[in-house]
Amino acid sequence: xxxxxxxxxxxxxxxxxxxxxxxxxxxxxxxxxxxxxxxxxxxxxxxxxxxxxxxxxxxxxxxxxxxxxxxxxxxxxxxxxxxxxxxxxxxxxxxxxxxxxxxxxxxxxxxxxxxxxxxxxxxxxxxxxxxxxxxxxxxxxxxxxxxxxxxxxxxxxxxxxxxxxxxxxxxxxxxxxxxxxxxxxxxxxxxxxxxxxxxxxxxxxxxxxxxxxxxxxxxxxxxxxxxxxxxxxxxxxxxxxxxxxxxxxxxxxxxxxxxxxxxxxxxxxxxxxxxxxxxxxxxxxxxxxxxxxxxxxxxxxxxxxxxxxxxxxxxxxxxxxxxxxxxxxxxxxxxxxxxxxxxxxxxxxxxxxxxxxxxxxxxxxxxxxxxxxxxxxxxxxxxxxxxxxxxxxxxxxxxxxxxxxxxxxxxxxxxxxxxxxxxxxxxxxxxxxxxxxxxxxxxxxxxxxxxxxxxxxxxxxxxxxxxxxxxxxxxxxxxxxxxxxxxxxxxxxxxxxxxxxxxxxxxxxxxxxxxxxxxxxxxxxxxxxxxxxxxxxxxxxxxxxxxxxxxxxxxxxxxxxxxxxxxxxxxxxxxxxxxxxxxxxxxxxxxxxxxxxx
Amino acid sequence: xxxxxxxxxxxxxxxxxxxxxxxxxxxxxxxxxxxxxxxxxxxxxxxxxxxxxxxxxxxxxxxxxxxxxxxxxxxxxxxxxxxxxxxxxxxxxxxxxxxxxxxxxxxxxxxxxxxxxxxxxxxxxxxxxxxxxxxxxxxxxxxxxxxxxxxxxxxxxxxxxxxxxxxxxxxxxxxxxxxxxxxxxxxxxxxxxxxxxxxx
Numbered sequence: 001x002x003x004x005x006x007x008x009x010x011x012x013x014x015x016x017x018x019x020x021x022x023x024x025x026x027x028x029x030x031x032x033x034x035x036x037x038x039x040x041x042x043x044x045x046x047x048x049x050x051x052x053x054x055x056x057x058x059x060x061x062x063x064x065x066x067x068x069x070x071x072x073x074x075x076x077x078x079x080x081x082x083x084x085x086x087x088x089x090x091x092x093x094x095x096x097x098x099x100x101x102x103x104x105x106x107x108x109x110x111x112x113x114x115x116x117x118x119x120x121x122x123x124x125x126x127x128x129x130x131x132x133x134x135x136x137x138x139x140x141x142x143x144x145x146x147x148x149x150x151x152x153x154x155x156x157x158x159x160x161x162x163x164x165x166x167x168x169x170x171x172x173x174x175x176x177x178x179x180x181x182x183x184x185x186x187x188x189x190x191x192x193x194x195x196x197x198x199x200x201x202x203x204x205x206x207x208x209x210x211x212x213x214x215x216x217x218x219x220x221x222x223x224x225x226x227x228x229x230x231x232x233x234x235x236x237x238x239x240x241x242x243x244x245x246x247x248x249x250x251x252x253x254x255x256x257x258x259x260x261x262x263x264x265x266x267x268x269x270x271x272x273x274x275x276x277x278x279x280x281x282x283x284x285x286x287x288x289x290x291x292x293x294x295x296x297x298x299x300x301x302x303x304x305x306x307x308x309x310x311x312x313x314x315x316x317x318x319x320x321x322x323x324x325x326x327x328x329x330x331x332x333x334x335x336x337x338x339x340x341x342x343x344x345x346x347x348x349x350x351x352x353x354x355x356x357x358x359x360x361x362x363x364x365x366x367x368x369x370x371x372x373x374x375x376x377x378x379x380x381x382x383x384x385x386x387x388x389x390x391x392x393x394x395x396x397x398x399x400x401x402x403x404x405x406x407x408x409x410x411x412x413x414x415x416x417x418x419x420x421x422x423x424x425x426x427x428x429x430x431x432x433x434x435x436x437x438x439x440x441x442x443x444x445x446x447x448x449x450x451x452x453x454x455x456x457x458x459x460x461x462x463x464x465x466x467x468x469x470x471x472x473x474x475x476x477x478x479x480x481x482x483x484x485x486x487x488x489x490x491x492x493x494x495x496x497x498x499x500x501x502x503x504x505x506x507x508x509x510x511x512x513x514x515x516x517x518x519x520x521x522x523x524x525x526x527x528x529x530x531x532x533x534x535x536x537x538x539x540x541x542x543x544x545x546x547x548x549x550x551x552x553x554x555x556x557x558x559x560x561x562x563x564x565x566x567x568x569x570x571x572x573x574x575x576x577x578x579x580x581x582x583x584x585x586x587x588x589x590x591x592x593x594x595x596x597x598x
Numbered sequence: 599x600x601x602x603x604x605x606x607x608x609x610x611x612x613x614x615x616x617x618x619x620x621x622x623x624x625x626x627x628x629x630x631x632x633x634x635x636x637x638x639x640x641x642x643x644x645x646x647x648x649x650x651x652x653x654x655x656x657x658x659x660x661x662x663x664x665x666x667x668x669x670x671x672x673x674x675x676x677x678x679x680x681x682x683x684x685x686x687x688x689x690x691x692x693x694x695x696x697x698x699x700x701x702x703x704x705x706x707x708x709x710x711x712x713x714x715x716x717x718x719x720x721x722x723x724x725x726x727x728x729x730x731x732x733x734x735x736x737x738x739x740x741x742x743x744x745x746x747x748x749x750x751x752x753x754x755x756x757x758x759x760x761x762x763x764x765x766x767x768x769x770x771x772x773x774x775x776x777x778x779x780x781x782x783x784x785x786x787x788x789x790x791x792x793x794x795x796x797x798x
């Protein structure tokens with residue numbers, strides 16, 4: 001694209017009259033032979049001001065080079081920084097340093113540099129520098145800017161920011177670390193206005209801006225103060241600075257011919273600028289001044305070409321603070337490792353907890369099943385007993401009747417009837433015997449495997465606690481180490497569950513389970529602070545179907561007693577020994593050697 | 599069967615069972631008394647007469663076991679037949695170990711019960727007699743008792759006299775007095791009595 005454009009321009013210059021269509025922004029080939037050269041002018045103060053300031057010069061140029069047309073193209077600095085913004089230009093009027101930042105890849109010939117002329121509207125182009133303004137109330141030195149908000153126009157503005165930053169850098173202050181830059185954007189007077197409004201504590205502005213605004217009366221009554229006036233610093237430009245500055249002043253703008261301009265034209269133009277007689281209306285030019293010194297100084301703080309690059313800044317931070325950063329990184333690694341480790345521990349703990357819970361749950365279900373079966377069997381046994389009593393009575397009446405009939409009237413027709421009654425009773429009895437036969441291997445016989453007493457009690461307490469917690473009942477248990485390994489039949493679980501459930505459901509608030517050495521073995525005492533046993537209950541403890549609970553079967557203690565008997569143990573019901581209300585159940589287990597059961 | 603003096607005690611907490619049992623036994627001509635529970639029975643019954651206790655195991659006040667234990671502690675001659683609604687091995691073993699004569703499951707047929715009662719009565723009368731003889735034996739003077747012990751060990755009068763450093767005549771007198779007190783008509787009778795007493 002740009003090659004075609006350039007060819008097109010050459011065609012225009014050679015007067016071949018070729019019209020290159022479809023290139024909208026190319027040099028305009030007018031109806032005559034005059035062609036327009038596009039002269040880009042940086043316009044930090046806005047396009048109108050720039051056009052107004054340079055119009056006279058443009059006219060002079062066109063008079064000097066009849067047949068050539070020059071179009072002024074004002075560029076706001078941030079526009080100019082956009083990639084490709086310079087593609088359509090043939091000349092550029094800008095600060096050489098800033099040009100480097102704009103498009104470093106493009107070949108350029110510097111033709112001339114502006115000299116201070118005292119002309120009001122150009123004076124801040126002729127010399128470049130920064131003025132750092134503060135309010136009268138302070139701060140009073142550059143050092144006092146530490147921690148303050150410092151206004152500037154744009155991070156890439158040369159007079160409006162970079163030179164000020166370079167000055168502060170020499171004072172040991174770094175942007176972002178020691179003070180806070182606040183960028184207002186173009187036009188360049190904004191930072192000053194923000195300073196007046198109190199939104200920033202200092203403003204970095206280009207040279208002469210303050211004076212211009214003051215002369216135009218735009219600052220009102222406010223009085224601002226310049227930090228570190230640099231009057232003695234003349235710099236490479238000639239003459240004293242025309243405006244107050246904080247930094248040294250640099251040579252002003254230069255005119256550059258870009259690579260679309262033929263050498264002959266460039267040379268002729270440069271000569272014309274230098275040879276022009278001094279005039280009040282025109283800018284004065286000198287030979288191009290090198291910007292290498294400025295560039296070098298700015299590069300020292302890494303601001304040229306792209307301004308404060310994020311990597312450059314990071315590198316500087318790293319160089320300054322590497323021990324701290326290394327420490328922080330180490331700390332972070334340590335924290336990371338620590339948290340990973342904790343997470344691992346927590347995960348393992350959680351898994352173990354879940355497994356224990358599942359185990360407990362399965363165990364609880366098994367016990368509940370066993371309890372249901374035991375209850376059913378005990379109920380069957382109870383019913384069998386209840387039915388047997390009347391059966392027994394019927395049979396004996398029948399037997400007596402039969403005996404009487406046989407001895408008194410052996411021919412009685414009633415005798416076979418009585419015999420039939422007897423037979424039916426016996427049949428009934430057999431049915432009950434069957435029922436009992438099913439109930440028999442129930443809770444009375446199970447010896448089961450042997451378990452360590454401590455483990456068994458711990459598991460049962462844990463399980464009952466699941467329910468007790470819901471009812472707000474606390475269970476505490478103690479188990480001397482010497483007894484924990486005592487072997488005990490797993491059938492004892494059922495006993496403990498029944499007794500503990502009774503205690504928990506009696507309305508107690510605290511249930512304690514204590515194991516100690518007892519008569520001939522181990523005694524486990526379950527005490528609660530509920531209402532305790534009634535007198536009748538204590539005298540005749542193991543009566544089936546007697547319960548104080550609405551949903552109770554009245555078999556729990558009975559089953560417990562049966563199992564204890566089958567284990568050759570005893571169960572005692574009592575009141576609490578300390579005289580307070582509450583029940584005490586003592587379970588005595590004999591010392592058994594492994595496999596001692598007959 | 600000596601049914602006129604011996605009393606059959608029916609101990610059962612169920613009144614209808616009690617009554618039926620008593621009715622049946624009285625029908626066959628036995629003297630019966632019934633008791634609502636073990637405690638009343640132990641308090642009121644004559645525990646030192648010959649007789650049989652038909653004992654229910656499962657009672658609220660003083661169950662069968664307790665009654666059995668109490669009777670054996672008292673040295674009562676009453677024979678115990680355990681009558682229970684259901685039996686299991688430990689219970690049966692237990693009952694026999696504490697001195698029950700028989701163990702029957704309810705409901706029980708007359709044909710089963712009568713022979714058992716007969717056997718039990720024999721045992722009870724025997725126990726009664728032994729108890730009476732034992733009383734007589736304990737009533738002997740120490741001298742008479744030591745002579746009797748010699749007789750029982752199969753020693754002659756002389757051997758006894760030598761062993762106890764007394765005269766043969768003295769031994770003869772003591773022996774005659776002892777035989778009279780024990781109600782033994784002759785030597786063989788004395789030996790039978792001594793065997794019945796056993797080792798006091």
